[in-house]
Amino acid sequence: MRKQLVIGIMNGTSLDGIDFVLTEIHKPLSSKQKPKAKFHAEKNFSFPAEMKSQLARAARHELQVKDLARLHHDLGRFYAECYKKLPPAFKKAKLIGLHGQTVYHEAPRATLQIGESSYLSTVSGKTVISDFRSADLSLGGQGAPIATLFHEKILAGNLKTKSRVAIHNLGGISNLSLISKKGVLLSFDTGPANMLLDLYIQSRTHGETAYDHSGERASKGKIQEPLLRQMLNHTYFKQAPPKSCGREEFGESFLNQFKPNLVNLDLEDALCTLTELTATTIAEAYKRYAKPLPEAIIFCGGGAHNLFLLKRIQAQLPNIKIQTTLDLGWPVSSIEGAAFALLAAYRFWEIPSNYPKTTGAKAPALLGKITKSIR
Template sequence: MTRVIGLISGTSVDGIDAALVDISGTNLDIKIELVAGATYPYPADLRERILSVCAGVAISMAELAQLDDAIAQAFAQAAQDIQIGHEKATLIGSHGQTVFHRPPIRGGGENTSSSPNTLGYTLQLGRGEVIAHVTGMKTVSNFRVADIAAGGHGAPLVPRVDAALLSHPQESRCIQNIGGIGNVAYIPSRHDNWLEKIRAWDTGPGNSLLDLAVQHLTDGAKTYDENGSWAASGTPCYPLVEHWLNQDYFHLPPPKSTGRELFGVTYFHECLKDAEAYQLSPSDLLATLTELTAASIVHSYQTFLPQLPQRVILCGGGSRNLYLKHRLEILLTSVPVLTTDEVGLSADFKEAIAFAVLAYWRQSLTPGNLPSATGASQEVLLGEVHEVSH
């Protein structure tokens, strides 16, 4: 058994999710036990700097270096705090904080020299070297770049972990994470070459537009709609949702990935402008943006899956949005919608647990990506290992 810490801050930039996890077994045949989980909010000024960079505000290299170090220190502190009162871990898996993500561009046509393939690019801040030095623990970080170098999107990286922890012998499942951005892993029942049939991609906005709307409507006094109760008091504007669903991203075939670069501040202000003609109340606007998240997820399933799953299992912050969950249940009609809590895996800390598992696999030289999910040319080891010198 190995005790591992998983660390991640997602596209919502709420703070650092930390999971202290006991892991045993090999490859897909692993068992995990969550010893402790906690979220450590960023200091307000650090969160604002991160969101500013994610929104495309230009900064100097010196400011980027300072931000990188500040995030690394915050991650290292989270790793230390999650262990208080517990037996210490021996390994850290840190995803870091994504501040930029560009999917690969596929060339087309016979003259490939005029339209070459362009590798994707992704940047996660919070240097693993610093985390290893501060904590005195071996740290694996920068998980996405190896998949990108192999022609993949570097996202989503969690489907192989989902296959290990949430697959079922008789049942096909969609594991739907709803963070700032939504992503799905379709896991068929464990038969024949089931691993090769797994499909995964970013479905589009998760909480990103909802959070931006709440901040806009409350002048920053609130950052999210707790339980979706504000949105639940409104009425969705369905013509507006249909218009928004024409966005090119929703119609791109997987593998595909996205982020705040697309579904961020600029896109939110376009949504606001579109909504002016309908004179929506604040609650109606939130209901309509919630409907976009739900409808884009369901549209994604109906368009790109071989068939609808027998069960949908939610995780991430959006799984706590009861109104969003209800809308998914309505739109999916006969497909049950649960959370990973109901099948024995923490919905709040599943992503942090996943990066603990990916670090565990990296240490045992087990590939962490699924080419069927990311579009990479092959399975690769994920993560850069930072040893601690004694």
């Protein structure tokens, strides 16, 4: 089969919900050719409140085995429930790529994505590919980043000889892939994107406001320079890539460390300072590790809706063109889901899809495990 409709499903560290992305994928006809992909549709589902709070607890490593096992199956059933509510166009897909919810990541020792795939396979009658990271770990890799395939093959497309672009995901965490004609040069997590902003506004508004829409509130605040400097002292920002981070580094414990300074601030000033932390650590990551600087940064992920954040990044990197994936026909919230649709197609075609140079694996690997339905 040359052309395939594939559903990719992603729920990231932000716990803002599940993105289902319907993608049309064309198989490369030779190893020299690139695959093609086209965005068809997306649908987002929020987690039921109880499940969200259990997922947050799981991510903080607070659950007992019994509760984690239950959550693994509850989430699996929830994927299947969401599937039933998808618009009819989605049902034409033959294949599903399911990332699952990361609840633990300590690469290369262990990684765990939960959300049992059997329910989705049974309800949809389709083949589901999941557990995309373990095969890379088995070869000594980090199992991350793995959206690199989509970034390079689909988004960076046909670059001119000398050009360099970055694909930059602003989820809970901020991650970049620097790409030239020769392929992926570098890919790593720069630090927080939205996670600290979300946690802070949620705690100050007692859960009423989930995030700072467009960065409007932060844009009304003032940067608290001494606090910003203290936050920038975190050792993670001083490490050279390859490196990856998560809620462990930039979640509740990071905010708690600065709580005495943060609680006394106006909400706007605190958000402004946290936004500046994200913008500065992103700009510094480019200046230190991505020289010569790329001509353009193409942003994706929910943080690409944060216009104030993009403005602050542009202010610190004035010579780089700032774009979003929407300029290429992909809604910013569709990229991670579409990346797992592409990875599922590669597994189905039995083509390796990790990038040993960026994950640190010893060899190429087929990523993902297959769950087939009898229907």
